[in-house]
Amino acid sequence: MDILVCILLFSGLFFLTAGSIGILRFPDFYSRLHPAGKLDTLGTLLALMGLALFSLHHFSLGALLTSLKIMLIIIFVFVASPTATHAIVDAGVRAGLAPWTKGEKRR
Amino acid sequence: MLNKNEEKNLHNNQPEIVQKNQSSLYFFPFLTTFIIMFGVWMLLSGKFDPFHLSLGVISCAIVAFLSSDLLFPSPKLKGKLTVFIRWLCYLPWLTIELFKANFHVAYLVFHPRMMDLIDPRIIKFKSTLDSELGLVTFANSITLTPGTITVNVSIDGDFKVHAIDKASGDPLPGEMEIKIAKVFRKV
Amino acid sequence: MDNIFLYSSLYLSFLMVFSLYRAVIGPTVLDRMIGVNAIGSKTTVMLILIGLLYHRVDMFVDICLAYAMLNFIAVLAASRYFHKRQGLSDEI
Numbered sequence: 001m002d003i004l005v006c007i008l009l010f011s012g013l014f015f016l017t018a019g020s021i022g023i024l025r026f027p028d029f030y031s032r033l034h035p036a037g038k039l040d041t042l043g044t045l046l047a048l049m050g051l052a053l054f055s056l057h058h059f060s061l062g063a064l065l066t067s068l069k070i071m072l073i074i075i076f077v078f079v080a081s082p083t084a085t086h087a088i089v090d091a092g093v094r095a096g097l098a099p100w101t102k103g104e105k106r107r
Numbered sequence: 108m109l110n111k112n113e114e115k116n117l118h119n120n121q122p123e124i125v126q127k128n129q130s131s132l133y134f135f136p137f138l139t140t141f142i143i144m145f146g147v148w149m150l151l152s153g154k155f156d157p158f159h160l161s162l163g164v165i166s167c168a169i170v171a172f173l174s175s176d177l178l179f180p181s182p183k184l185k186g187k188l189t190v191f192i193r194w195l196c197y198l199p200w201l202t203i204e205l206f207k208a209n210f211h212v213a214y215l216v217f218h219p220r221m222m223d224l225i226d227p228r229i230i231k232f233k234s235t236l237d238s239e240l241g242l243v244t245f246a247n248s249i250t251l252t253p254g255t256i257t258v259n260v261s262i263d264g265d266f267k268v269h270a271i272d273k274a275s276g277d278p279l280p281g282e283m284e285i286k287i288a289k290v291f292r293k294v
Numbered sequence: 295m296d297n298i299f300l301y302s303s304l305y306l307s308f309l310m311v312f313s314l315y316r317a318v319i320g321p322t323v324l325d326r327m328i329g330v331n332a333i334g335s336k337t338t339v340m341l342i343l344i345g346l347l348y349h350r351v352d353m354f355v356d357i358c359l360a361y362a363m364l365n366f367i368a369v370l371a372a373s374r375y376f377h378k379r380q381g382l383s384d385e386i
Contacts, residue, residue, distance in 0.1 A: 022216035082250035
């Protein structure tokens with residue numbers, strides 16, 4: 001059980017790391033949204049799933065409710081994160097930012 | 108729900124029979140909304156004594172009465188459940204695609220010559236989906252899957268997608284649209 | 295397990311520095327918003343880790359839910375606010 005929790009938590013941390021480094025490395029605003037929208041979502045999902053599993057450790061009604069609440073957070077993040085990404089992209093398009101293409105200087 | 112009933116009252120000269128039919132039609136959306144809200148109430152409060160449960164019943168009934176037409180825009184419930192079950196069956200496939208997408212983007216992030224690999228572009232295509240919920244699901248799924256982000260969706264199904272490299276942008280709309288059309292087809 | 299949780303939350307706060315760099319340096323306002331959003335999604339995980347460290351998960355989980363919703367609403371509101379070019383033009 002502990003091993004499964006650790007695997008889920010560390011894979012979540014790995015994806016969160018990749019998301020942070022991707023936000024630093026990618027060349028422009030639109031491509032920075034790829035790690036921010038996808039890697040952060042999956043990292044949060046995996047890490048929270050591991051923690052929900054851990055809070056079931058000593059089984060009781062309170063622990064079950066806590067773990068169900070963490071599941072609620074997971075569902076919320078799963079729905080809300082693409083929508084937030086889409087809102088930021090939409091703001092960029094309305095503001096008229098041109099996407100970076102190959103060969104340009106990074107911004 | 109209230110608004111619609113009032114409109115009927117204003118415009119119809121014999122509202123009695125119509126209204127009676129309508130209120131029986133609107134009962135099932137009310138009940139479904141109430142059950143969903145009461146489930147969330149019990150989950151969030153975590154107390155099961157009569158006082159807290161009665162508070163929950165009262166407030167959920169008020170909210171469900173005022174806003175059950177937001178969750179079910181048309182009073183017809185037929186087929187909603189089948190669509191929901193099919194949507195649940197679509198989720199595992201989406202999860203597998205999500206994992207593939209994330210490994211692809213993580214590979215790009217950690218690659219030392221990342222600037223040569225990526226080739227951002229904007230793709231336009233027209234989707235054949237007609238229901239609004241289908242379009243929303245499709246747009247969110249595109250954002251979650253390999254190297255693509257939805258930039259703009261119009262109500263007619265014109266999609267603008269930002270893809271991070273050529274390989275991830277090419278297979279759109281493709282398989283995913285077929286799967287979503289299968290989920291939201293007419294019952 | 296407590297040690298693992300402690301070190302992973304320390305590591306998360308180390309990752310937040312990266313996102314904070316993007317939020318401070320980022321050439322446009324929208325880049326800053328990406329950085330803030332990334333910090334928010336890390337905080338969601340970190341709040342539950344803190345709850346596990348203090349053995350009060352039942353309390354921290356509510357804070358975490360409220361924080362996730364606030365983060366989402368803040369991003370939506372800010373992106374509606376900055377959709378004109380005015381705030382961006384001098385920085386591009």
